[in-house]
Amino acid sequence: MILHYPYYTIEIVHAQLKFRFPFSIAHGTRTHTDAVLCKLDFAGHTGVGEATLPPYLPDTVEGVMAFLSSKELHHLLAQSISKDFSPERIFDGIDKLMPGHMPAKAALDMALWQLKAKIENKTLTELLGVTSQNVVPHTYTIGISTRDEMREKIQFAETNGFSFFKLKMNGEDDENVLNDFLALSTEPFAVDANQGWNDLQHAITFSTQLEESGCVLIEQPFEKTDRQKSATLMQSLHIPVIADEACQRIADIDSIRGAFCGINIKLQKCGGLTEAMRMITHAKGLGLKTLIGCMSESSIGCGAAEALAPICDWADLDGPWLIENNEEIIQFENLRI
Ligand code: MG
Numbered sequence: 661m662i663l664h665y666p667y668y669t670i671e672i673v674h675a676q677l678k679f680r681f682p683f684s685i686a687h688g689t690r691t692h693t694d695a696v697l698c699k700l701d702f703a704g705h706t707g708v709g710e711a712t713l714p715p716y717l718p719d720t721v722e723g724v725m726a727f728l729s730s731k732e733l734h735h736l737l738a739q740s741i742s743k744d745f746s747p748e749r750i751f752d753g754i755d756k757l758m759p760g761h762m763p764a765k766a767a768l769d770m771a772l773w774q775l776k777a778k779i780e781n782k783t784l785t786e787l788l789g790v791t792s793q794n795v796v797p798h799t800y801t802i803g804i805s806t807r808d809e810m811r812e813k814i815q816f817a818e819t820n821g822f823s824f825f826k827l828k829m830n831g832e833d834d835e836n837v838l839n840d841f842l843a844l845s846t847e848p849f850a851v852d853a854n855q856g857w858n859d860l861q862h863a864i865t866f867s868t869q870l871e872e873s874g875c876v877l878i879e880q881p882f883e884k885t886d887r888q889k890s891a892t893l894m895q896s897l898h899i900p901v902i903a904d905e906a907c908q909r910i911a912d913i914d915s916i917r918g919a920f921c922g923i924n925i926k927l928q929k930c931g932g933l934t935e936a937m938r939m940i941t942h943a944k945g946l947g948l949k950t951l952i953g954c955m956s957e958s959s960i961g962c963g964a965a966e967a968l969a970p971i972c973d974w975a976d977l978d979g980p981w982l983i984e985n986n987e988e989i990i991q992f993e994n995l996r997i
Pocket of ligand 1: 879
């Protein structure tokens with residue numbers, strides 16, 4: 661779909677991000693993720709964004725396309741886009757006008773930031789004011805796998821320069837996942853239970869074993885509204901317990917204090933770079949750790965998030981390596997409107 665407005669054009673397409681290996685987590689298994697790509701063209705420059713829609717989110721392809729082509733959105737954009745537009749002001753305006761729709765907002769917001777960077781002839785990092793040159797550890801995610809599948813995934817990741825892994829767990833085969841990993845790799849790893857744990861005593865015992873085995877952090881062990889079990893687990897361990905599902909947006913940060921040591925920030929959860937920047941600043945101010953994560957986006961979405969990686973403690977931006985058609989997806993950026 662291509663829509664022409666007096667000063668700009670927007671192109672919106674549905675794409676499928678195909679997993680290299682079927683991806684299994686506590687929520688289930690999937691072979692692909694639906695995505696919506698959008699491209700904004702203004703004054704001879706182009707900005708590209710991506711919304712990814714894993715099936716556990718309420719957002720749909722149709723919903724994202726309807727949002728990105730809506731009259732309300734374009735009424736606001738038409739009034740806002742100029743040579744010195746502010747992506748933050750546009751984000752705040754749209755967020756107030758149309759609640760929810762976080763993946764669609766993320767696609768639009770990253771496209772706006774990229775467009776502004778091109779207009780000002782800066783890199784995205786420069787435009788965002790990220791001056792740190794820190795190279796933070798980047799994880800490669802291993803979904804729940806057999807030992808042979810895990811071996812194949814580790815080899816693929818190591819061939820592509822990864823030396824830090826995120827092991828997905830579901831509360832059922834966790835001992836096997838750990839044993840398989842330790843038989844195959846001596847590299848550090850993180851664990852993401854995706855809310856799959858329930859028994860607190862078992863979680864403490866197993867997490868202590870994880871800690872002794874080289875685990876660096878544990879992400880979202882219990883159900884997202886739980887604070888008590890998470891707080892007790894956190895107090896029992898030396899390694900950080902990080903909130904993912906429990907922390908979507910900046911307003912959630914205060915509620916997870918005392919139960920988690922840090923947060924996983926994702927553009928798709930918080931609506932893009934504008935709020936992700938604010939979340940990082942707020943979290944750091946409270947002494948919380950920050951992990952910049954993804955929902956298996958292509959290089960379009962993960963590349964935007966990468967601009968914030970130097971100011972976080974860890975990055976989980978492995979989408980381009982988890983999907984097999986990344987090269988095809990990024991061609992979208994080069995298409996002419
Ligand atoms: Mg997670």
